[in-house]
Amino acid sequence: xxxxxxxxxxxQPSTATTLFDREVVSTRASRGLEQFFTYVRGQAGLSIxxxxxxxxxxxxxxxxxxxxxxxxxxxxxxxDVFRGxxxxxxxxxxxxxxxxxxFENERFDGVLVWDVLQYMTPTLxxxxxxxxxxxxxxxxxxxxxxxxDEKAQQVPFYSFRIQDQxxxxxxxxxxxxxxxxxxxxxxxxxxxxxxxxxxxxxxxxLREVIVRR
Amino acid sequence: xxxxxxEPESTRGQASIGKAVKINGQIYSKEDLYVDxxxxxxxxxxxxxxxxGPNGKVHSSVKAREVVILGNVQGNVDASDKLEIRKDARLVxxxxxxxxxxEDGAYFKGSIDIVKPEPAKASGSTPPxxxxxxxxxxxxxxxAAVAAEVKH
Numbered sequence: 001x002x003x004x005x006x007x008x009x010x011x012q013p014s015t016a017t018t019l020f021d022r023e024v025v026s027t028r029a030s031r032g033l034e035q036f037f038t039y040v041r042g043q044a045g046l047s048i049x050x051x052x053x054x055x056x057x058x059x060x061x062x063x064x065x066x067x068x069x070x071x072x073x074x075x076x077x078x079x080d081v082f083r084g085x086x087x088x089x090x091x092x093x094x095x096x097x098x099x100x101x102x103f104e105n106e107r108f109d110g111v112l113v114w115d116v117l118q119y120m121t122p123t124l125x126x127x128x129x130x131x132x133x134x135x136x137x138x139x140x141x142x143x144x145x146x147x148x149d150e151k152a153q154q155v156p157f158y159s160f161r162i163q164d165q166x167x168x169x170x171x172x173x174x175x176x177x178x179x180x181x182x183x184x185x186x187x188x189x190x191x192x193x194x195x196x197x198x199x200x201x202x203x204x205x206l207r208e209v210i211v212r213r
Numbered sequence: 214x215x216x217x218x219x220e221p222e223s224t225r226g227q228a229s230i231g232k233a234v235k236i237n238g239q240i241y242s243k244e245d246l247y248v249d250x251x252x253x254x255x256x257x258x259x260x261x262x263x264x265x266g267p268n269g270k271v272h273s274s275v276k277a278r279e280v281v282i283l284g285n286v287q288g289n290v291d292a293s294d295k296l297e298i299r300k301d302a303r304l305v306x307x308x309x310x311x312x313x314x315x316e317d318g319a320y321f322k323g324s325i326d327i328v329k330p331e332p333a334k335a336s337g338s339t340p341p342x343x344x345x346x347x348x349x350x351x352x353x354x355x356x357a358a359v360a361a362e363v364k365h
Binding site: 072 | 298313314315316317319320321322323324325326327
């Protein structure tokens with residue numbers, strides 16, 4: 001499969017491959033990824049947090065750059081803690097943050113957030129971003145993805161696997177209903193506590209966003 | 214010709230803690246160890262291989278030359294040579310190892326610190342640097358068409 005192939009849709013079955021029992025994978029170019037690693041590859045020994053769960057590809061890529069990797073499966077934790085219940089429950093939110101982002105003695109130089117923020121309702125999302133802001137160093141970067149199809153009832157959610165600095169393999173883990181759909185304006189507002197937000201508008205209804213602390 | 218069932222690889226030529234066994238305390242072994250039961254404490258195998266079986270539940274720090282996890286580990290893992298986290302295994306803890314293999318379907322939460330073994334001393338040689346591909350020039354590749362930046 002050639003790098004830069006579009007995200008797979010049912011109309012493009014010829015480029016699909018099966019990873020697990022039911023996963024569909026595709027490879028795509030990612031300007032956001034390229035920018036993120038341009039920022040963090042200048043020096044070794046940085047701390048990078050990956051919220052997509054551990055994968056061999058991401059471990060290899062990040063540790064080969066000489067960085068220390070922290071791994072957390074955010075979507076899985078979201079399901080484990082809330083189990084489909086109200087995401088605005090304060091004690092559950094605290095439990096979730098304690099479970100996922102409890103890094104008292106660690107500050108990160110970059111966070112691969114991927115597409116997980118769009119599955120959070122406003123209260124949980126606000127609390128999560130506030131916690132993320134406290135655990136990353138100033139001038140560090142977050143890489144996030146948001147589906148941009150405002151009419152979508154469900155969107156594919158992915159395991160993001162780094163192939164190289166410019167290419168990602170997206171392994172579809174299933175379909176999820178986004179809690180919120182964001183446009184550029186709402187994303188600016190969402191990250192207003194951060195220093196800057198940079199968008200990469202793709203042809204695949206997947207918006208790449210680089211956020212600077 | 215009669216077929217002889219091979220002995221499971223996981224228990225061949227090594228000490229074994231069965232799935233009905235529970236141990237609280239320190240385990241120190243000078244041979245390979247297979248743990249399919251519950252262990253709370255520490256496990257240390259100098260220069261040997263530790264395998265946590267599919268029924269194994271380990272709440273302890275683990276130190277060995279090679280660690281293979283098929284079950285559940287909660288604790289830090291120090292594998293001087295190699296760590297394998299197999300499909301359906303679960304590890305919550307920090308990892309220090311030279312090499313790591315994680316299968317799809319495994320769950321891992323924690324940090325990974327890759328510690329390369331000391332290279333053999335050779336006069337005039339320098340330790341190898343991590344492989345890094347040269348940064349490619351920005352391209353307007355398919356999938357990334359427009360960039361916009363907002364500064365707050």
